Amino acid sequence: NKILEVKDISARVEDNEILHGLNLTINEGETHVIMGPNGAGKSTLGNVLMGNPKYEKIAGQIIFNGEDITEAGTDEIAKKGMFLSFQNPIEVPGITLSNFIRNAYQNRNGGRIRLWDFRKDLESSMKLLSMDPSYANRDLNVGFSGGEKKKAEILQLLMLKPNLAILDETDSGLDVDAVKTVSEGIKAYKEKVGGALIIITHSTRILDSLDVDYTHILVDGKIVKSGDASLVDEINKEGFEKYIN
Numbered sequence: 001n002k003i004l005e006v007k008d009i010s011a012r013v014e015d016n017e018i019l020h021g022l023n024l025t026i027n028e029g030e031t032h033v034i035m036g037p038n039g040a041g042k043s044t045l046g047n048v049l050m051g052n053p054k055y056e057k058i059a060g061q062i063i064f065n066g067e068d069i070t071e072a073g074t075d076e077i078a079k080k081g082m083f084l085s086f087q088n089p090i091e092v093p094g095i096t097l098s099n100f101i102r103n104a105y106q107n108r109n110g111g112r113i114r115l116w117d118f119r120k121d122l123e124s125s126m127k128l129l130s131m132d133p134s135y136a137n138r139d140l141n142v143g144f145s146g147g148e149k150k151k152a153e154i155l156q157l158l159m160l161k162p163n164l165a166i167l168d169e170t171d172s173g174l175d176v177d178a179v180k181t182v183s184e185g186i187k188a189y190k191e192k193v194g195g196a197l198i199i200i201t202h203s204t205r206i207l208d209s210l211d212v213d214y215t216h217i218l219v220d221g222k223i224v225k226s227g228d229a230s231l232v233d234e235i236n237k238e239g240f241e242k243y244i245n
C-alpha cells in the first residue's frame with residue numbers, strides 16, 4: 001500500500017525553482033534514504049511535503065495516504081500523520097518541551113487526551129532516549145545542546161507516532177553516543193509504530209541499526225538514481241560526482 005506518491009513536483013522558494021519534476025513513491029512501513037550534494041533540494045523536499053508556505057508548488061501532485069495534499073496546510077498534513085524533523089530545530093522560549101509535544105499530540109489525535117497516558121508515554125519515551133526527565137519542563141530547545149535538540153525531535157517522533165516521518169540530517173553534528181541513541185530511537189519508532197521513514201543524511205552511522213529498503217540520489221531538484229541499501233556505500237566510496245552533470 002502506498003503511503004506517499006510525489007508526482008512530478010516542481011517547487012520554488014523566493015522565485016528560485018529548486019525542485020524540477022521530482023518523483024518518489026513510498027509504501028507503508030518502508031525506509032528510504034535520500035542523499036545528495038549540498039543545495040540539491042533535500043530540505044526543500046521535506047518542507048514541500050510538509051506544506052511549508054514558504055515553498056510554493058508550481059506543478060505536480062502529492063498524494064498522502066490516498067489523499068491529495070498538494071494544497072493542504074502544515075497543520076492538516078501533520079494531523080494526517082506526516083512528521084518532519086528539522087535540520088536546525090528552533091528554540092521556543094515560553095513553551096515547555098512537554099506542553100509543545102502535548103499540543104502536537106492533541107492536534108494529531110483529534111482533541112482530548114488522558115493526561116496520565118500522555119505522561120506515562122512521555123516518561124518511557126524519554127527514558128528510551130536517555131533524556132533526563134527534567135527536560136520535559138524546560139523551554140523547548142532553549143539552551144539544549146545540539147544532541148539534546150535532536151533527541152527532542154526523536155522524542156516527538158515516538159510520541160506523535162506519524163505514519164510517515166521525514167528526518168532531515170537528524171544525525172548531523174552529533175557525537176558517536178548521541179548518534180547511537182538517536183538511531184535506537186528511530187529503531188524503536190519502526191518497531192512500535194511501524195511507520196515509513198525518509199532519512200536525509202550524509203552519514204551511514206545513523207543507518208547502522210536500521211534496515212534500508214531504498215536509497216535515492218537527489219541532484220539539482222530531481223531524483224537521478226534509486227537503488228537499494230548498497231547505494232549508500234557506493235556514494236560513500238565514490239561520492240556524487242558521476243551523478244552531477
Ligand code: ADP
Pocket residue numbers: 013014018036037038039040041042043044045054
Ligand atoms: P539541501 O538540503 O539539499 O542542502 P536545500 O533544499 O536546503 O538543499 O536548498 C536548495 C536551494 O534552495 C539552495 O540554493 C538554497 O539556498 C535554496 N533555499 C532553500 N530554502 C530557502 C529559503 N527558505 N529561502 C531562500 N532560499 C532557499
Ligand code: MG
Pocket residue numbers: 038039040041042043044
Ligand atoms: Mg538544495
Ligand code: MG
Pocket residue numbers: 042043044087168
Ligand atoms: Mg538540507
